[in-house]
Amino acid sequence: MAGTATAAAATAAVMTSRANQANGDHHHRRPYPPPGSRPHYLGPSSSYSSSSSSAASLKGCCCCLFLLLTFLTLLAVAVVLVIVLVVKPKKPQFDLQQVGVQYLLVAPSVATGTTASPAAAYLSLNITLLFTAQNPNKVGIRYGKTQFVVMYRGVPLGVATVPGFEQPAHSTRLLQTRVSVSRFNVLQADALDLIRDALVNDRVELRITGDVGAKIRFLGFTSPRVQVSVDCAIVISPRKQSLTYKQCGVDGLNV
Structure with missing residues (x-):
């Protein structure tokens, strides 16, 4: 009987230990998610996939932008080639036709002191x-605003402004502007030359x-700006108050 009681006690102790262990495992085990739900854990592989997708999207946008710019550049070149081959543009002619002298006066200023030189x-x-x-072209030309500088021996005296305008094909247009200078101070470096030219030689050059600047217009398109440099030399007689010499030329054609 004693042996039977001892065996029963040992069996009860083992069962109690297993029950306690089961209860401990139940408290420390993480609960399972309910059926049908998805885990919200994003591992390193998920972050790498998102970064790769963003980089691929940015690369695709850059490629599209590059292709668009290339297409626009090729289109502009094609338009210019069409204008050159079909229209065959010629250099516009811009010339100084007449010079009207209303007034020209040279007044020397003698320094006070020991010298009589001006x-x-x-x-x-x-x-x-x-x-x-x-x-001379088959199409119209659009001229931009132009400023002509009047100089004496490289010294700017005044500016003559010609506003911008549009000119039809095979046409000629007259443009008038005026230059007014009031008592421009020519310093001693050029004062002797100016007085000699005006009072002795009667010719002020x-x-x-x-x-x-001009642009050719064709079928709604405008060509790149064409620049023509005008250079004119005129000689005015102060005594006669008239123009005695004029020579103009075009320095070159720049695009």
Whole structure:
């Protein structure tokens, strides 16, 4: 009987130990997610996949932008080639046709002191410039605003402005502008030359320069800007208040 009681006690102890272990495992085990639900854990492989997708999307956008710019560049080149081959544009002609002298006066200014040499000379003038614009092309030309500088021995005296305009094909247009200078101070470096030219030689040589910008219009398209440099030399007689010499030329054609 004693052995039977001992065996029963041992069996009960083993069962109690297993029950306690089962209860401990139940408390420490993570609960299972309910059926049909998805885990929210994103591992390293998921982050790498998202980064790769963003990089591929950015690369695709860059490729599309590059292809678009290439297409627009090729289209612009094609339009220019069509204009050159079909229209065969010619250089526009811009010339100084007439110069009207209303007033030109040179007044020496003698320095007070021991010398009688002029320290400066004052130049006043009022002249009208008449330009001729010729369009020898089959299409119209659009001219931009142009400024012509009037100079004496490289010294700027004034500016003559010609506003922008459009000129039809095979046409000629006259453009008039005026330059007015009131007592421009020519310093001693050029004062002697100016007084000698005006009072002794009766010829004051002026230079008129400017860049004329034009664009050819064809079927709604506008060509790149074509620039023509105009350079004119004129000689004015102060005594006669008239123009005695004029020579103009085109320095070159720049695109």
